[in-house]
Amino acid sequence: MPLTLDEVREQDRQDPLAPFRSRFALPQGTIYLDGNSLGAQPSAAVGAVDGLMAQWRDSLIQGWNQGWFDAPERLGDRLAPLLGAAPGEVLVTDTITHNIFKLLGYIVEGQGITEGQERARPVILSEGGNFPTDGYIAQGFCRFGGFEHRVVPEGEALDTYLDARVAAVVLSQVHYRTGRLRDMAAITRQVHASGAEVIWDLAHSAGALPVDLTACGVRYAVGCSYKYLNGGPGAPAFLYVRHDCQGQAWQPLSGWLGHAAPFAFEADYDPAPGISRFRTGTHSPLAFAALEASLTLWQEVDLGQLRRKSQRLIELFRESLSDCLGEHGISDITPEEAQRGSQVGLVEREHGYAIVQALIARGVIGDYREPGLMRFGFAPLYLSHEDVWRAAQHLREVLAEGEYLALRFQQRGAVT
Amino acid sequence: MPLTLDEVREQDRQDPLAPFRSRFALPQGTIYLDGNSLGAQPSAAVGAVDGLMAQWRDSLIQGWNQGWFDAPERLGDRLAPLLGAAPGEVLVTDTITHNIFKLLGYIVEGQGITEGQERARPVILSEGGNFPTDGYIAQGFCRFGGFEHRVVPEGEALDTYLDARVAAVVLSQVHYRTGRLRDMAAITRQVHASGAEVIWDLAHSAGALPVDLTACGVRYAVGCSYKYLNGGPGAPAFLYVRHDCQGQAWQPLSGWLGHAAPFAFEADYDPAPGISRFRTGTHSPLAFAALEASLTLWQEVDLGQLRRKSQRLIELFRESLSDCLGEHGISDITPEEAQRGSQVGLVEREHGYAIVQALIARGVIGDYREPGLMRFGFAPLYLSHEDVWRAAQHLREVLAEGEYLALRFQQRGAVT
Structure with missing residues (x-):
């Protein structure tokens, strides 16, 4: 009835x-059922962006010493409680596309494949019908890195696809089309038992439901912040690497802000300890300001x-x-x-x-x-x-x- | 005297x-000689960013149909005259770090190396003392892609380093430490004559002096927009690919917005024609808004x-x-x-x-x-x-x- x-x-x-509704600016006469694509604007984001523009104007280069530089780690720590992650395990950076590429490169290097040898695990697995960028970047990674890309038909169990040749699997916790929620704990156990790694895409779960990466035994994850997290259009994405899985390899997009001492201007790349090595080039503090306002609000939820x-x-x-x-x-x-x-x-x-x-x-x-x-x-x-x-x-x-x-x-x- | x-x-x-000075917001009592690191704020950037925030609030997801989606190509076309480039040859996207990686991957795939074969040109050359991220990303590229990274000592001619094993060279037109301006036309001819490609980094030349990529015969270039171009802290970078060099390969960071039909949600990556294939994931329209205000001003210079x-x-x-x-x-x-x-x-x-x-x-x-x-x-x-x-x-x-x-x-x- x-x-x-x-x-x-x-x-x-x-x-x-209900009180949270007043913290968002929503246009009159609109019922917005597309927060899964671009979240609505937290009113506090306007002041945060104004503040960043004033900081650029007044502090100029010194803004980088006033909170801009460490925004990727600081916002990562703010995001961590929403994901069941600990401080130092989440970095806000780049887009999902870049972050999947970085994690795939990091994982396969960590698996100890060296040049000239036959790869023991030459296959990257992803799910058919997953959000396109996840499949596309897996294809680009495989084409460039000499891996074989295999696809599990949408919704099927991994069982028959997860053999000893699989290096890594890319899966979404919630499917962008069907909205289907995967059993992240069970699949993570299954993939790890096979000797492979799994990268979970949380684009449609972060901020949409409680995510518990730690309890699910997850080692690697990515996600975006412009959907349910309300970080603004094209807001920076994030990645998660569990503490005990950090520091074992390079990631391929080895930019200067992921260096152990970026301002020493050394000749050779030396990856930063911890999650910071997944930084690449210079990020946009303006985009981070809007997201930070939203993540501050999320602490109350x-x-x-x-x-x-x-x-x-x-x-x-x-x-x-x-x-x-x-x-x-x-x-x-x-x-x-x-x-x-x-x-x-x-x-x-x-x-x-x-x-x-x-x-x-x-x-x-x-x-x-x-x-x-x-x-x-x-x-x-x-x-x-x-x-x-x-x-x-x-x-x-x-x-x-x-x-x-x-x-x-x-x-x-x-x-x- | x-x-x-x-x-x-x-x-x-x-x-x-002199009249341009009034178009910038500069703090009282400051003489700013660091525009080579972070440019000052064009006053018009404030209104542009305010407008973008209002558009997010009011248009929500439909903002993507109102100028957000094609901003990388539109701003690229605005930048083109400052670089001696034609419309359709410049894309505003990602950071220099990402763009060098994309271009290196694109170039080596274009050179026709196929899996399992010995590479005819297994060396990537860069200059010692160049801006660190250029060297670091060349190292990451080589480590991941199985290339050898070689370094030309700072300021030396390429002659003895440029042999038939070199696939690509990464050089800055203006050196970030010494301010030395390279002879881009002569070096480009020399590299092309050796059968290699050169990627020019214009970080310290775009907006600092007239750059003429067409006249210099350049095929590939990258640069940032937050220095002399005054696009704001961490403003998006750009890349240049000459018209006749577009379309011959994939680039490795094959994200959904570089797909020929991103909203068809096809299973397989199919690179967009032209410069758009160098797009990756979802960009930040907020960061683009500030840069667009600055590039509008640059049209008058x-x-x-x-x-x-x-x-x-x-x-x-x-x-x-x-x-x-x-x-x-x-x-x-x-x-x-x-x-x-x-x-x-x-x-x-x-x-x-x-x-x-x-x-x-x-x-x-x-x-x-x-x-x-x-x-x-x-x-x-x-x-x-x-x-x-x-x-x-x-x-x-x-x-x-x-x-x-x-x-x-x-x-x-x-x-x-």
Whole structure:
């Protein structure tokens, strides 16, 4: 039985996370269900960015001694509690693309392959249908490094693919299309037992649900900060290397800020101890300022409450639509609660894109991914139960009134 | 005969670039001679960054369809005229570190080396004493890719090093320590004649002097935008690939935004045509906004005037000091006009660091590079002749009064 507006407003009154909504700047008249693609703006980010611009103006080069230089480590330490990581295990740097490349290079060098020898483990495994950049960079790594790239079909178990020739596996904890949550602890054990390493991509789990890298026995992970973590468009990504796995090799993008003594200007690269060796070139303090404002806010968030609200919002959305999707040929591919992240996936291959456009015209922002996937993300810090209830009503009306039919031939933009 | 204050003020009145000074925000009481490390802030950058923050707030994900997505190519085209490049030949992306790695990988793949074969050209050459990150990333590239890294001693000709085993050379047009300007046309011809490729690092020449990549026959170059180009701290770097050298290989950091159809979410990497294949992961539109404001201002600059003023300021500084350096054991390593960029280098091994600190205490910001180098950069857009004259007077007084002696045991900061 779908809830009434009064009932969902009562849920908002009882929501312990409701006060966070006022900490975000959201445009009037918009219900934003695309925080899984680009998070909304924490109001504090504006002051942080203004402050950075004033610091550039007034301190000029000396800004580098005033918090800019060590921002990758400082923000990493702020992020660590959200990931179940310890201080010194997380570095904010570069993009997921770069970070996967660095970790793959680091892992295979750590496995002790030397030039001229046959590689004992010449295979890099990734999952079909994973977010493209993860597969693309694995392909570039393999092509350049002389490895073989193999693909596990989407959703299949690793069992038959994980043989003694596999050096490393790249997997997402939450799948960007289906929203499926992998059993990170079990798969990590399985991969380690086979003698390989696994790099977990947390793009759709960091800030979406409690992540516990330590408890899951994870050694290597990457993620971005512009989705659920609300760090701003193109905000810097992060990587995680467990303490006892640090210091055993070079990473291939050996830039000067990853040097043990960057300002000694030595002739030879000497990797910094600890997580800092995964730094590369000079980062943008401006981009870090916006992210730091968001991570400061995240220190106040109870991740158990976050998970409960995320799942409640998903159920509310699905319950509000359960009686109308089938008649419009829409299938709901959202996994059951224990196996999902914080998004809902609805598939309609012919009209999916147009339906999303019709929703956007009504101020309900979701996104569309080929082929046929309408994706709705639920960011519990700034979405109310009423927002989600209204979004479902809009979708019901779009379907009932065929609003999308006029939009079906519209040209598809680069990003929706 | 050193000039009087009245004489330098007359030079300021006759300076055609003088109006640009009012377009920069410079702190009161500071004479900034470190634009070769971090450029001053164009006032327009503040509005540009504010605008980007408002766009994130209001447009959310749709910002990517409103100028964010194609910023790497758009800003590359804005930069092209400053480099003697054509539209479509310059991409703003990543850092110099990443861009050298990408270009090295692209070049060696383009040379047709296939797996399992012996490499015909297994050597990467770089210059000793070059900016560290250029050497460090060449080392990382060689270590990971199975190449041999060889070093030409600083300032030596390439002749005896450039044999048939060299795949690529990494060189700076202007040396970061000495300020020496290389003959880019002659060296490029020499390297090409040997069958190798050369990647030019323009970090200390872009925005410091007229660069003409086309006339010099250059095929590959990189550079940063946070020095003379005033793009802001850690602003994105750029790379140049000549039109006829595009499209012949993959680059190893094959991220999704370098894909021919990034939003088709295809399984396999298919490099974009043209310069876009050198894109990697998701860039920060915030960092691009500040740089775009600066590049807009640069469209108005006459590079011939820029060069003349740069050299006039350098001569003014050196003439004002010529009678006092020797007695304090300071040697002036600045090359003669035709062989230099836009900086002055003074060396005092024992007290150099303390002298720079004493100048900073007086509001004259230069920088210090081990061992013993006091570096003063001359950015003609925001420095007046009077600034430079006054800076020289301050240095004379610091030396005459021994002000630096009290500072000689001061701990050396990370960045000065």
